[in-house]
Amino acid sequence: MLNLPEVSLTTRKTSKGGLEVFDIVRKKYVSLTPEENVRQHFIHYLIHDKTYPASLIAVEKGLTVNKLKKRFDAVAYNNKGEPLVLIEFKSPNVKISQAVFEQISVYNIELKVKYLIVSNGLQHYCCMIDYNKSEIVFLEGIPNYKEISGA
Secondary structure: OOOOOOOOOOEEEOOOOOEEEEEOOOOEEEEOOHHHHHHHHHHHHHHHOOOOOHHHEEEEEEEEEOOEEEEEEEEEEOOOOOEEEEEEEOOOOOOOOHHHHHHHHHHHHHHOOOEEEEEOOOOEEEEEEEOOOOEEEEOOOOOOHHHHHOO
8 A cells, every 4th residue: 555645547457467557647558567556646646636737747758867878757847847856766665765866866967956756655755955055955745836836
């Protein structure tokens, strides 16, 4: 059981007996892995509970960091199209460790967002980066979109 609001995901069986879930951001069915289950629940939470506009969320897009191809899990943008929040999802059986924060920090070398979120569906961490003071401040919870976007 995830530590997120219950949501009714649209799923279907594949011809090979697997299960797929409809991603409301990508607008297509994707394989329902444990990590994808966390991603889908968390995205619904951001959209429905934290007022993040679905149209300003990107899922599983590629980027290049130090000439290496990487793929982030999700990014929420502000209404100017600038990346605002970088999100890393893990399966519930993956412990949120320093290595997870190092992974998301590598992606942020290129994106330079103000907020990082890490979740395995059971534990959620959100921090704000103050680039002027070179410090990271962990927040009590996941902020509403209007709080962080200035919208």
